[in-house]
Amino acid sequence: MDDLDLIRERAQAVGFAPAEQLAPARERLLAAARGERPHRSRRWFWAAGTAIGLAAAITAVVALAPADRVGIGAGVAHADPVKVLTEAASAALREPATPPRPDQFLYVKTEYPDHHVREIWLSVDGTRDGLLAKDTPLPGCHDGKAPYSGPYDPKKKGTLEDCRPTPAYRADLPTTADAMLAYLRTIPGGKDSVSTMGKNVLGLVGERALTPASYAAVYQAAAKAPGLKALDHVTDGAGRPGVGITFPVPPGSSPEAQPIVLVFDATTYQFLGTEDSAVTVKTFVDEAGQRP
Structure with a gap:
């Protein structure tokens, strides 16, 4: 892995700070490096340890910005x-x-955060009976008729009503x-x-x-x-x-x-x-x- 690969990997892991915050953050980082490290240490930071130093610099600059401003979680988006x-x-x-x-039939499996899984089979042309969760029938529209599905009415139970296929x-x-x-x-x-x-x-x-x-x-x-x-x-x-x-x-x-x-x-x-x-x-x- 070369320097650019390391930088790219680190940047993808932590995200980037907004542009308006990069300049002051960079100045604080460089000022701290100049004031706290002897000449030899600074030389190692930028020369002998270029890859590690640059990756650390990226992390430090990003860390100086608030977490919700550097693309972590659902913060400010960079995508349009x-x-x-x-x-x-x-x-x-x-x-x-x-x-x-x-x-x-169109088969769709949908998963949810609580580990609940929804499975549904829908008729391609809408005329055949589908299924929801293996045990709930989804009547198709046969010859313009389908089982009554309106508000509960004992008199209409088992009767047919006009319909149009829902493909x-x-x-x-x-x-x-x-x-x-x-x-x-x-x-x-x-x-x-x-x-x-x-x-x-x-x-x-x-x-x-x-x-x-x-x-x-x-x-x-x-x-x-x-x-x-x-x-x-x-x-x-x-x-x-x-x-x-x-x-x-x-x-x-x-x-x-x-x-x-x-x-x-x-x-x-x-x-x-x-x-x-x-x-x-x-x-x-x-x-x-x-x-x-």
Whole structure:
């Protein structure tokens, strides 16, 4: 490992201080070195021990800044939300476009911090019966009819009602940012707030399957939302590290209201989940209840 590798490794471990704090921190560090070390020690610091000295210097300068200002935890982010979402769109376009068969099921496994696991099997075309957690049936829409699912009414138990299939695979969604933005606003609540838009985005990329072009359009549309923020060094519900995109809560919301945070891999920009959930498996299977 050469000097630059050591510096890079150290910097990734501790993060960087904001630019406005680097200059005074550096001066304090150099002043301390000049006043406390004899000439020989200073020479070793900058010459004989260059790699160790520079790594220590980086650590010292960072340590002089408050912890919540150097990218530790969910402090001030260095990432730009528009750039992250644009990169996520590019990553989506690189995925293979392999449509499933209509008789297949979308299997999604979601993990949560409390070790709870959610498994769901959704009919690709919406006409077949799916499953939630292996034991809860999710009736499909057969020939325009489905079992009654409204408010409890003993007289309607076991009866059928008119329905429209809700397919898990949406090949019909827009493939441009503007058209997708317009679509997101047609979803109930989509015009109300940026927070609701974030939830609608999660609904599409979490437990639905889209074409690569539509996935990209979702992220490009989301990038147009006002007030987005990026958070460095966040983790999803399974503890996987990434960068978070925050969709702010509406003005006047309760102090307890928390913004939705979508988490993306900081290197590949693939969607991981949220701070409270992690999509760890998402694929197509042939039968409801089948695991890949």
